[in-house]
Amino acid sequence: MKSTVAQRLFLTLLILGLLFYGGLQVWWSASLRYKTETVYSYTVSESAEVDGLLLRQEEVLPDRIGSGVAVYLAQDGDKVSIGYPITEVYRSAEDAKNTARLRELTRQKEQLEEAQDPGTTTYLQTDVLNKQIFSELGSIIDAVNAGRMETIAEDADDLLVLMNKKEIATGRQENFNGEIERLEAEMSYYSGRNSQDPRVISASKPGYFIRKLDGFEGAVDFSQLDELDPQSLRRLMNRPEASEEDGRVGKLMTDHNWYYAALVPAEEAGLYQEGVWVTLDFSLSGMGPVDAFIYQINQDPDTGEAVVLFRSDYINEQLVNLRITPATVTFRSIRGLRVSSSAIQYQGIERGVYVVRGDVMQFKPVTLLYEGNGFVLCLETDLMDPSYESNLKQYDEVVVEGAQLYDNKPMQ
Template identity: 45%
Template structure:
């Protein structure tokens, strides 16, 4: 009797254990049918390093007879920097017969600039305290800019802000009544110095002027006049290679050249399989000589029989460093794309519409998506903020189903 009760107890325990084990397995099985991840904001920026050549619409400086201007004698002093926008007839350089004359004229111009700043400050009206407050703000702002420039270690561009700061401080002295003589003494002294140095000039310099409007560049290299913007779509990889292998040579006797259009072009070759280079796409080019510049891809010359395609970038950013570039490397940064990041495996189709299934309470909901970027194992989709589309769209922090079977809209999960 006791043995029978023991047997029943053991059998009951075994049955309960088996039932519990099966229940746990069913729970684990049902609970693991779906794997999820959280949708979050992310952004990507792709980069590519290329080698290419910069081409511009350029013309060497010529005289009225369309003859190239050469400087064979004397000392050339340029009055404008590379990349300066000039008008027709504007002086870009002066030729001196002696180094002393060049130094003397430079000194005269320094004195004229100082006098001009004092004369401008002297025109301020006294007792304009409202104006004085504005001057204080400008002075502190200028000091801040100068300090920031010093911290960068680049002191070559401090001349203009320092001169402007001095002008502001002089103006404040007149406005607040600290000075009542309107700098008459210093101005007269500067005029006297100018007259003295003018008398020291033995030969007046001759001027070189721009024959037409454009951007001035001091040095030539032999590729002037090559670019024809009408045949950019005909350039081949062989053309690019040949241009990059040209032996550039600067003729020291040529006075300079003009870039006659505000647009310039960077031309390179890439693999024809690289789909990132698409016509019309905006990019950033970093040549390592100044801040990166914005550009747009205007031509993609593909040939089915060639492994390389010609890519033509266009930019209108002008500065002294960029206008002197020729054969050079560049880091191409494609504009960053931002959106909600989800795994590629989460993408599903509901009819012809692509989207993902998300967990909403105890059931799943289909959310259509607009893919902005496809990466390795993930996609970035539009983060919808439009009120009319927001309700039915994928949202930040939604739980997205990445694994599961028999997924459909409204299906119960628990």
Template identity: 30%
Template sequence: MDKLLFRRILMIALSVLAVVYAAYLLISTNFKMYPTENAVQTTVSDKIYSNGFIIRDENIIRNNTPGVLSYTVHDGDEVKAGGEIAKTYASDDDAASQSKISALQEQLTDLQTLQKTSTAGNIGIDTINNNINNNIILHIKSVNDGNLSDIDDVTNDLLYSINQRQIYTGKITNFNDRISELQSEITTLESKAGKSTGAITTEKAGYFLSHCDGYENALDYNNLDRLTVSDLENVKQTKVSDNVAGKVVSGLKWYVACKVTADEATRLSLWDGSATVLFSDASSESIPAVIKRIYQKTKNSDALLILECDYMNSDLAQARQEPIEIGLGTYTGLRISKKAIHDDYVTKTTYDENDNKHTEQVKVQGVYVLHGSEVRFRQISILYADDDYVICDPDPDSKELVNGTTVELYDRVILEGDDLYDGKVIN
């Protein structure tokens, strides 16, 4: 009796397993799940990252006059050809006194200017407050960066803005007492300071910089068309001589040389020539640039990219080797996963001059989308491609579309699946 019961139970269990397996096969065949992703609008920026080397028309100024230097211009100031950039003095004390006199004279000039206007003119209080905040930030940055050459200038600008606010708000009506103090202090210093023993001038006009880094003319500014990746990789820094008093950066145009990959070179060669460059360590804002040259030894090798720029400020004037971000534009469209893209045929319909209808099958790139339970194939027009996704034009020119249809916002795009075709019904 026990054996008979056991056999019946075993037979029932096997029958249930057979039914379950048959059901599984039926479901997997007729109710296959296709993962989907909605087509959503996205804006992306096409960027290339590299390390840039800045090339300028730099002219070194040498000092062959004995004595201690005291600069009469600031870093970033424009100087004329033959213009004075510094004086020499017999001692450190004399040079320091002259530097102090120059700083006091700047303060005096600023106060006299504010005194004459007596008000802030057309400048509003919000602008004045913004100037104060910006100058405080610049002062903190100069201290943190150890950029002592800029601190005096930034301090004077901050002091000017604060005094301007006091005039504007009526807290102070004049600066007569402070002007008298400055005039007296300047007179006292001038009576004690020694006379200048010489003057240093520049042969060329441009922007003056007191610091030289040893990379001046390491890459020939006038020979950029022959520059190679090897030249950039083997650039050498030279020792700055003791008699170097600074340099003048001439010309409006300066250049950034960097190495890019073969794929990046292809992208750049297809671009219209305009770009932006962000020097992450030297500036918080991108500046406009133009693609001047792309040089590749072979189509699969790294390339040398040279960008031309004409915007300059004091931070950029002192930069040399910087991490850079090259911007090639922004794209707005529908974000589609690359694994969802397929090649399939669509019907192209045309009419001849006699209004006779003609059709042909044309192979295009597109995606399968799920409309209810029906699969539809939609052609796509790619604006931008990344490693994992593409940005598609939601409204391409009708001439680009073979049958007039394309992927639309919020379409359920099928990411993967076998045996997909236009018109397939999924139960």
């Protein structure tokens, strides 16, 4: 009986021992399993949304179109000098159409003459022409992708000249004399169609031409921008834009700098500091953010609300026609190597991550640039730096889960 009890006790202890050993093996095996992730470059931007008003020093041109038909030679945003022809005013739409056709024929004739000019085609090789043609095609594609429609017509003309030069250089076309003669005959027909020359309106001073008048010209005294408070700006922004229907030819922006006055609530005013560079994104098709710096901050001492004045000198057709608009202000962008927060470990007091190198793990120290929600950005070492290989770099595999980590530990 005693023997039976002893045997049962022994078996019980043996089973418990085996279970403990098995559990220990399972725990040990699990502790050797590691979860990794790939390191990659990442950019974090700090930004804020605002509403505001674009301010430009503008002068309305005194000239009026009258009863004629205006053909604009200057486009919005074009820089003009004194005497630069802005508009031609024709007696009738038919006269304007005749002149436009005559200019188009002249342009085509000049392109063909350039293409067959012996001075530019005699020594041209087809491989050189092919490279130039593909380069011009690339310029057109880039312009389309960037929304720079104003440059596409000129690029297309250059492409056509190159293709015609190739026709001459390869012998497919001896010359374009026949086509040139046809164009000259048509030019002769249109040159005598108009009863009188157009009236030309020229710029009276240098500046950037803007065709549209919106009623905000001269609404702000630029010598008193420090007095533009939130109440004054809000009144301006609530004022409807109104085109002046008096036949004016347009206006000139007389200073290359323009301002964006934005309303900023009291709780966000602390984000802005005078003299700091930012970017303004007006969400315009084909146009990215614009560099600007914080020129001035006018804060209401009672409410804390502020008018933040940004200044920029970037000018294009879209911006010169922008007036009341929201914008995204980006204060700074931080770019670094993105890893999960769980990957950060310590060797003594040194902070770093464990990177899988072959069949072992290696500790690499890191410098934190930014801490986000569940991730950090680490400093990326320059490719030419002697320590590049020993530091964390893009596409490294870092350990984000695992136990008993140490430098040069086998990955079995």
